[in-house]
Amino acid sequence: MTLEEKLYNWFGYSSFRPGQKEIIEEIEKGKDVFAMLATGGGKSILYQLPAFTHASGLTLVVSPLISLMENQVQELKANGLKRVTSITSTLTFSEKQERMARLQEWRLLYVSPEMLNAPTFLERLKAQPIHLLVVDEAHCVSQWGHDFRPDYLDIGEKRLQLGSPPCLALTATATPTVREDILKHLHMDSKRTSLFCHSMNRPNIGLFVEHVQGEEDKKSRLLDIHSHFRGPMMIYTMSRMVAEELAVWLEEQTTVRVAAYHGGMEAQERLMIQQQFINGSLDVICCTSAFGMGINKPDVRCIIHYHIPADLESFVQEIGRAGRDGERAASIVLKAPYDEDRPEGMIYHTYPPVETIKHLLMMYVEDNQTAEQLLAAWDEEEELYGRQIVYALKRMGWFDSDDQLYTANIERMAAHLSKWVEERIANRLQKLAVMKKWLYATTCRREMLVKEFNETAGQNSECCDVCGAEWPEVAVKKDLKVSEKGWRDRLQQLLGE
């Protein structure tokens, strides 16, 4: 059976999208593959097809968000592909046991890197031949792994323990440095890995940066932008509070249907807002970086950065959510003078101060605690610090087999940890510096952006403000809020006020 026939029989598609077939062929040969494909470019079929059509074995997918896993599982099941599941913390203990007991039945299993790192789970998994290990959103290995979710850095080691199955790393955006980082941490041999890198450039998204004086200017520009674009928009801010305040303010000032979205909100509410935006019953989302992964809405016309992101990769990820339908769209950064220094505070805030490191190490010495006991002593706000430190210590090999810390040389450990923190901060400040440089670009912004990804810009229908481009004209839609309000009123009348 040809690949096309398999595709039709199992998924009902009559042809592949550009680039898909070549990648699947490499996977079927058992090779390691790194694939950078534009979002919405059909990444999941790359491993789903081999997973179901291959004679035997399990395809293990490591995915960053539980909601993404659940979406995928639901979608496949709805298409009649039943031998797929996920194992996550949302399940009860017995549900987890039940799904693990049926490992040989599943063709496709979705898990988080943290779950993969759980010893009991890994032991069960080792008994099962793994046909392919997929790392979805692989940029998270580099972007989140080094401090926020350290388990990401262990996927490569777990891969070895699972008998080194072939590995497929998937992402939409990765700079050359991030790419190398991913290959290194997943133990993919760069000489023997097939690389498929489609351009990250999105020619239909115009790039604009506006240097404004302060909050008032930003807000008045928001109104201008809103009345120009009309269509669905996303507004990124750096704080949860600002996201909420902006949503309220826009609601008062305009007729737009708007909601806030950030990581501090209830999961159910987040899900609801996400769906309302996707199905068109919300026009604008004021959000933090929590919003976006897995959002595949074709007609987003404008991405506004009310605050600047801390690096260009995040920026590219975020603006990439505009214009998926190929129609004209825009990225607009509103930058006030002090904005460029804002992320710096956040970067420092992420890592434990040197005194904290020493304090933690002294606690180890005095109480002779294990890593787990020590982590339990940290309160929630400091949990991240505690985890970073414990993780760094583990990496440096300073725990014995009983999870006890070697306490021979605390001063030396503290020095090493401080150096590690300094390097992380320096690394992120460096990335921020590139972001700042881009904001002050005096030559074509697109050229500069794609150059960071080792590409050239080529033909673009929209360019940037430096090149003299204007906001793209987009089809003006009807004023949605008015009809929505009418609908609400009618419903209220039906319900008897």
Add this chain to the structure above:
DNA sequence: CGACAGAACCGTAAGGTTCTGTCGGTGCGTTACT
């Protein structure tokens, strides 16, 4: 680390200056199988 809001201070009062406290992103896991 650093921006900002609000309180405290100065004092003819009013409004300006200084001080203090608060705020700042992304998510997973967490229980025990016979």
